Amino acid sequence: MNELCKGSLALVVALSLSSHSVEALANDASRLGKDLTCLGAEQAGNVDGSIPAFSGKWLGAPPQVKFEGTGHHPVDPYPQEQPLFVISAQNMAEHERFLTDGMKALFKLYPQTFRMPVYPSHRDFRFGDSVCQATRANVGYAHLTDDGEGVVAKTGGTPFPIPANGQELLKNASLFTLRPWTEEYTSDNAYVLKDGKVNWGRVYSKNLAPHLAPGHVGDTQGASAYYLNETLLPQRDKGEVNTGLEFWNDKTEPRQSWRYDPGTRRVRQAPGYGFDMAFPGTGGSITVDEVRLFNGSGQRYDWKIVGKQELYIPYNAYRIHSPQLKYADLLKPGHIDPTYMRYEKHRVWVLEGTLKPSYRHLYGKRRLYVDEDTWFPIVGDNYDNRGELWRTSMLNFFYAYESQTPQAGVGLYHDLNAGTYLAFNLINEQNKGYILNQGKFSARDYGPEAARRAGR
Numbered sequence: 001m002n003e004l005c006k007g008s009l010a011l012v013v014a015l016s017l018s019s020h021s022v023e024a025l026a027n028d029a030s031r032l033g034k035d036l037t038c039l040g041a042e043q044a045g046n047v048d049g050s051i052p053a054f055s056g057k058w059l060g061a062p063p064q065v066k067f068e069g070t071g072h073h074p075v076d077p078y079p080q081e082q083p084l085f086v087i088s089a090q091n092m093a094e095h096e097r098f099l100t101d102g103m104k105a106l107f108k109l110y111p112q113t114f115r116m117p118v119y120p121s122h123r124d125f126r127f128g129d130s131v132c133q134a135t136r137a138n139v140g141y142a143h144l145t146d147d148g149e150g151v152v153a154k155t156g157g158t159p160f161p162i163p164a165n166g167q168e169l170l171k172n173a174s175l176f177t178l179r180p181w182t183e184e185y186t187s188d189n190a191y192v193l194k195d196g197k198v199n200w201g202r203v204y205s206k207n208l209a210p211h212l213a214p215g216h217v218g219d220t221q222g223a224s225a226y227y228l229n230e231t232l233l234p235q236r237d238k239g240e241v242n243t244g245l246e247f248w249n250d251k252t253e254p255r256q257s258w259r260y261d262p263g264t265r266r267v268r269q270a271p272g273y274g275f276d277m278a279f280p281g282t283g284g285s286i287t288v289d290e291v292r293l294f295n296g297s298g299q300r301y302d303w304k305i306v307g308k309q310e311l312y313i314p315y316n317a318y319r320i321h322s323p324q325l326k327y328a329d330l331l332k333p334g335h336i337d338p339t340y341m342r343y344e345k346h347r348v349w350v351l352e353g354t355l356k357p358s359y360r361h362l363y364g365k366r367r368l369y370v371d372e373d374t375w376f377p378i379v380g381d382n383y384d385n386r387g388e389l390w391r392t393s394m395l396n397f398f399y400a401y402e403s404q405t406p407q408a409g410v411g412l413y414h415d416l417n418a419g420t421y422l423a424f425n426l427i428n429e430q431n432k433g434y435i436l437n438q439g440k441f442s443a444r445d446y447g448p449e450a451a452r453r454a455g456r
Contacts, residue, residue, distance in 0.1 A: 102392025
């Protein structure tokens with residue numbers, strides 16, 4: 001049996017931020033594959049059974065699923081399941097200990113329409129054996145450098161299966177997320193205004209993470225990831241290309257990025273690309289470092305682990321990506337039609353970043369809720385510099401059978417002050433879904449020369 005099918009840990013109180021000693025880490029390592037999964041999650045279910053024990057019974061497509069291969073839209077392995085109950089503004093008080101501040105705010109803003117259908121919880125998918133091997137190799141070896149801006153670790157797994165502090169947890173949840181090796185897709189971005197009108201964007205994306213090639217276990221050397229995004233809509237921005245490289249140390253090797261401007265037909269380097277710059281094609285509704293809830297350097301914040309808690313979060317989000325769904329059915333004023341959402345109760349790590357006095361950012365505080373089984377941030381709350389909740393977001397992940405990893409699907413980013421939201425990376429009306437792990441990209445497909453080629 002795969003090691004990821006084992007383990008348990010009870011940790012619902014606030015966690016100490018003191019660093020583990022090497023000896024303590026060695027003792028913790030003995031728990032991986034025993035009372036902890038090989039990635040450090042709790043194997044056991046919770047007391048009332050609403051969170052099941054980790055089974056990890058499926059690697060790749062389950063036997064009941066007829067999946068036609070990458071590029072097709074995801075297929076739900078639980079198509080017959082119905083919600084156990086639906087949370088509404090009227091019964092929210094009964095469930096509020098399992099809700100984030102952002103969720104509560106959405107109930108308050110849209111008491112007649114916002115709902116959360118809660119389904120049975122499942123922990124049925126696992127990662128491959130090499131992921132466990134790389135994670136084990138990191139215990140006692142992986143460590144932060146340069147004030148937490150860099151990390152030395154074995155790639156192909158999780159560097160800190162038992163994180164000792166907020167910076168370690170942040171690396172798990174951003175730089176080392178176990179996602180597909182290569183991604184290619186065309187997606188639609190719907191910026192839904194308060195009156196329900198939609199400003200449309202469309203982007204062609206191709207991403208490469210060399211260290212995540214199937215079965216690969218390596219070292220933190222060279223580029224960690226490559227990206228290229230070409231704007232197709234809106235028409236005024238058509239042909240704009242943004243491309244770049246990510247590295248393992250944001251202090252010594254910060255992100256490199258370039259932009260092709262179709263108006264001037266020139267490529268320019270974009271120094272400092274990231275942080276609270278507006279992400280292209282989203283009407284300023286999200287920041288660059290808000291894509292997938294958080295990415296890039298965390299240097300502007302002091303990070304701490306608040307603790308661990310049970311939470312209703314989007315999970316096994318297959319239905320919302322169905323090609324049978326039309327955007328007109330999905331996109332409603334205030335929020336998407338909740339009928340197509342699936343929430344489950346899971347345990348999450350709560351990670352909080354507070355803006356350092358010497359830095360500036362749109363967000364004075366950020367709170368990320370990180371799924372214990374995958375280390376993916378699923379829900380995020382962002383507060384302004386007065387301490388008021390401003391924006392709340394959630395990602396709809398699903399397990400991609402072809403890559404045997406989670407895949408980030410549509411992200412929902414709500415501006416609670418403006419009453420608007422962005423539905424990011426919609427694929428329902430695209431002919432193809434996400435094309436994953438084909439491995440056809442190399443470093444040559446990124447950077448300034450690639451931007452010039454794409455812009456012609």
